Amino acid sequence: MLIHQNPKLLLHICCAPDLTWPFVYLKDYFELYLYWYNPNIHPEIEHKKRYKEYIKFMGLQKGEYKTIDSVYNPKDFFDKVKWLEKEPEGGSRCSVCFDIRMQEAAFVADKHNIEYYTTTLLISPKKDIEKLKKTGEFIKTESKFLFFNFRKNDGYKKACKLTKDNKIRRQNYCGCSYSIEKSR
Numbered sequence: 001m002l003i004h005q006n007p008k009l010l011l012h013i014c015c016a017p018d019l020t021w022p023f024v025y026l027k028d029y030f031e032l033y034l035y036w037y038n039p040n041i042h043p044e045i046e047h048k049k050r051y052k053e054y055i056k057f058m059g060l061q062k063g064e065y066k067t068i069d070s071v072y073n074p075k076d077f078f079d080k081v082k083w084l085e086k087e088p089e090g091g092s093r094c095s096v097c098f099d100i101r102m103q104e105a106a107f108v109a110d111k112h113n114i115e116y117y118t119t120t121l122l123i124s125p126k127k128d129i130e131k132l133k134k135t136g137e138f139i140k141t142e143s144k145f146l147f148f149n150f151r152k153n154d155g156y157k158k159a160c161k162l163t164k165d166n167k168i169r170r171q172n173y174c175g176c177s178y179s180i181e182k183s184r
Contacts, residue, residue: 006031012105012119016053017170020162022120022150032065033114037104039076040097042177047072053169102135109143116146123150
């Protein structure tokens with residue numbers, strides 16, 4: 001008897017609110033590996049708050065999934081963007097930030113022999129979905145990038161509802177120290 005197994009997918013998580021709908025959407029079709037990697041989130045206390053909300057949301061979910069841990073090292077982010085500190089929000093600095101996290105996700109997927117990877121960044125209406133798609137397609141690894149337009153069919157509204165229903169804290173800025181000022 002041949003048993004069909006779902007393909008393995010590493011899902012890079014940027015935050016709990018953006019994880020909600022992609023997780024619900026993907027969980028029945030893939031063997032999910034959740035990967036929290038966000039060296040951009042600043043200050044460290046904010047990183048801890050966001051990570052805690054991710055753990056809270058996953059504790060409320062039914063279904064099979066695995067997690068892959070990462071180390072919080074903001075130096076990974078600052079070393080690559082320090083020369084872009086004057087860039088406006090949504091500019092080149094953000095593209096570098098996407099690159100850092102998506103390249104790491106691809107590397108980790110390869111390391112764990114996971115066929116595919118994607119990111120929850122794709123649900124946020126504040127992120128340039130075409131830039132994210134191009135970044136994923138540009139990265140060349142054994143693992144393949146899967147593009148999902150999680151915004152389709154009111155995906156972002158569904159994420160907002162899931163966030164509210166599960167009492168998940170929604171942050172008011174992207175995460176990096178440069179975006180804090182813009183949020184005030």
